[in-house]
Amino acid sequence: MIDLIAQLAEVHRSVGREPADEGEIVRVVMKRTYPTTPDDLWSALTEPDRIRRWFMPITGELKEGGHFQLEGNAGGDILACDPPTRLRTTFGGPASVIELRLAPSGSDSTELTLDHVVPVAMAGSVAGALFVGPGWDGAFLGLGLYVAGEAIGDPQEMANAPELLPFTRESIARWTDVVRNAGATPEELDGALAATNAQFLPGE
Numbered sequence: 001m002i003d004l005i006a007q008l009a010e011v012h013r014s015v016g017r018e019p020a021d022e023g024e025i026v027r028v029v030m031k032r033t034y035p036t037t038p039d040d041l042w043s044a045l046t047e048p049d050r051i052r053r054w055f056m057p058i059t060g061e062l063k064e065g066g067h068f069q070l071e072g073n074a075g076g077d078i079l080a081c082d083p084p085t086r087l088r089t090t091f092g093g094p095a096s097v098i099e100l101r102l103a104p105s106g107s108d109s110t111e112l113t114l115d116h117v118v119p120v121a122m123a124g125s126v127a128g129a130l131f132v133g134p135g136w137d138g139a140f141l142g143l144g145l146y147v148a149g150e151a152i153g154d155p156q157e158m159a160n161a162p163e164l165l166p167f168t169r170e171s172i173a174r175w176t177d178v179v180r181n182a183g184a185t186p187e188e189l190d191g192a193l194a195a196t197n198a199q200f201l202p203g204e
Contacts (some may be wrong), residue, residue, distance in 0.1 A: 015027065127180075
């Protein structure tokens with residue numbers, strides 16, 4: 001039996017506010033090491049037949065200059081694609097940009113870094129990390145189970161299963177600590193938490 005809460009401890013999380021060419025941004029960074037090679041992890045992250053096994057169905061041209069669409073979720077434009085080390089895309093809108101970076105980590109292991117930036121005007125404050133962090137935690141979990149050979153079934157059904165509620169609560173708690181330590185005010189934190197709980201824990 002996989003300890004889902006323990007999976008959260010495998011992820012390093014940070015958030016910060018910094019200047020950029022077009023004004024301030026909020027940057028969310030997550031890192032986790034997976035027990036597989038960069039080539040295999042790149043394949044799991046970029047091949048539609050594999051992506052749907054741990055995340056959700058995806059369509060489009062998964063190459064630089066192409067466009068992708070996640071079924072029932074965000075789409076975006078692929079800004080850079082350098083196999084097997086870097087993938088940079090917009091996500092849900094032109095001002096929301098994610099970059100995935102893969103680097104070898106010891107023998108047959110790979111460190112994955114997810115770097116997600118949005119304008120402060122969109123995030124509101126560093127507390128805006130709560131709007132995306134728990135969702136990315138779920139994606140990191142699904143990828144980890146898939147890479148480890150665990151049977152996931154339908155990833156979307158798993159994401160909405162009652163058994164995943166403790167994982168989601170703990171994810172929100174961990175992101176709450178991250179944004180508090182990053183300088184979010186109590187008012188910013190309360191507003192972001194209300195929206196986050198409504199999104200990820202509806203009915204609670």
